[in-house]
Amino acid sequence: MIKTLIVEDEAYIRKGLVSLIEQLDKGVDLIGECESVQEAVTVAKACKPDLIFLDIHLSDGNAFDLLEKISSLDCCIIFITAYAEHALPALKKGAIDYILKPVDIDELSEAIDKALANIALKTSQKQPLPSLSNVKKNKGKLVLRLQDGLQMIDLQELRYCKSDRGYTTFYLTNGRSFMASKPIKDFEQQLPADCFVRTHQSYCVNLNFIDKYDKNGYAVLKDGEHIPVSSRKKEGFIALLLKEGLQ
Numbered sequence: 599m600i601k602t603l604i605v606e607d608e609a610y611i612r613k614g615l616v617s618l619i620e621q622l623d624k625g626v627d628l629i630g631e632c633e634s635v636q637e638a639v640t641v642a643k644a645c646k647p648d649l650i651f652l653d654i655h656l657s658d659g660n661a662f663d664l665l666e667k668i669s670s671l672d673c674c675i676i677f678i679t680a681y682a683e684h685a686l687p688a689l690k691k692g693a694i695d696y697i698l699k700p701v702d703i704d705e706l707s708e709a710i711d712k713a714l715a716n717i718a719l720k721t722s723q724k725q726p727l728p729s730l731s732n733v734k735k736n737k738g739k740l741v742l743r744l745q746d747g748l749q750m751i752d753l754q755e756l757r758y759c760k761s762d763r764g765y766t767t768f769y770l771t772n773g774r775s776f777m778a779s780k781p782i783k784d785f786e787q788q789l790p791a792d793c794f795v796r797t798h799q800s801y802c803v804n805l806n807f808i809d810k811y812d813k814n815g816y817a818v819l820k821d822g823e824h825i826p827v828s829s830r831k832k833e834g835f836i837a838l839l840l841k842e843g844l845q
Contacts, residue, residue, distance in 0.1 A: 599627040600648040600717055603641060605664065606678065607633040607657045611699065615651060615678070618703050624710050635659040639667045647673050649713050654679045672720070674713040682833035694791070696834060705830065708783065708796060715787035740788055742768065742778045749776050753793075758803040758825055759785065771807075797827040797835055811839060 602619075606612045612631050619626050629645050632638040634657045642650065642664075652661045652675055661677065677696035694716055695709035740751040755771045761782035769775045778785075782802055786794070789802065796802050797817050809820045815832065816824040827835050 599625050600714065601629045601645060602626045602649045602651070603629055603638070603645065603647040604631045604651045605633075605638040605656065605661075606631070606651070606653040607655070608653075609633075611653075611678075611701075615701060615706075618701060618706050619710075621703065622707050622710065624707070624714065626710065633657050635664045635667070638664050642668045642671060642673075646671060648717050649674045649676065649710075651676050651678055653677075654681065674716055676709045676713060698830060698833075702830070704799065708786065711783065711787045712791050715791065738790065740768075740785070742776055744776060744778060751776070753789065753804075756789075756794075756804055757807045757819060757823075758801060761800045795835065795838060797825055797831055799828060801825050805838075808839075811836060 604612050604615055606615065612633075616628060616631075619628065626649070629647060630641045632641055636658055638650075638656075650673055652664065654661045654677065656664070665675070675693045677693050678699060678701065679696060680699040682698060694712045697705050697709055738753040740753060740756070742749040742751060751768055751770070757769050757771055759766050759768045759782060761767075764781050765777055765779055766782045766785060767775050767777045782796075782800065786796065786802060793805055794802050795805060803817055803819075803825050807819050807821075808817050810818050811827070812818050812824065815827050815829070817827055817835070818824055
């Protein structure tokens with residue numbers, strides 16, 4: 599169970615978020631709900647949560663005020679905001695993910711999976727996730743269980759994966775592809791979060807193979823292939839590209 603704190607000044611949003619978290623049943627232990635920076639600082643320092651769901655605007659300040667006051671704590675942050683323009687500042691502050699209001703249960707599930715993977719990695723290895731700058735040196739592998747056996751996938755060669763009706767197809771640089779009988783969400787937390795990004799409910803793309811973002815709603819790969827970017831993912835995706843460009 600991961601200790602989780604909700605910091606949100608609207609009671610009905612806190613209630614709805616609690617309901618969705620309980621529906622997902624991912625081992626999240628809700629240890630408290632706060633509506634102000636001052637209250638959240640007190641609770642966070644006393645309880646030391648593993649994960650904080652954090653609204654941008656609070657009753658006595660904003661999320662960034664809170665983060666400054668609890669900077670000594672080692673916890674994952676998932677921002678919840680009604681304003682897409684806050685995506686880049688949130689990512690710059692090291693947030694695991696951000697979710698636009700109204701909260702969608704699938705996006706919430708993806709964000710929690712990212713947090714769980716990050717927490718598990720820190721617990722077992724005591725080191726951060728690989729950064730985009732060194733991911734090409736990563737010798738990570740992904741093992742797919744196929745009908746005829748097990749298939750090893752080199753993450754350096756994985757361009758993107760696509761989910762369709764409960765199946766996920768993995769597309770490699772050499773033109774080969776492999777289909778596994780599980781949805782994309784079952785594989786997402788096995789992929790380095792700083793390298794692979796969900797652009798759409800059905801797509802997860804390797805940032806190393808992206809050439810540009812097309813304003814018509816596509817991530818264009820270096821070989822010219824177009825990968826859709828959903829309207830709900832667009833602002834976060836653009837913010838991530840801008841963030842990487844600033845590093």
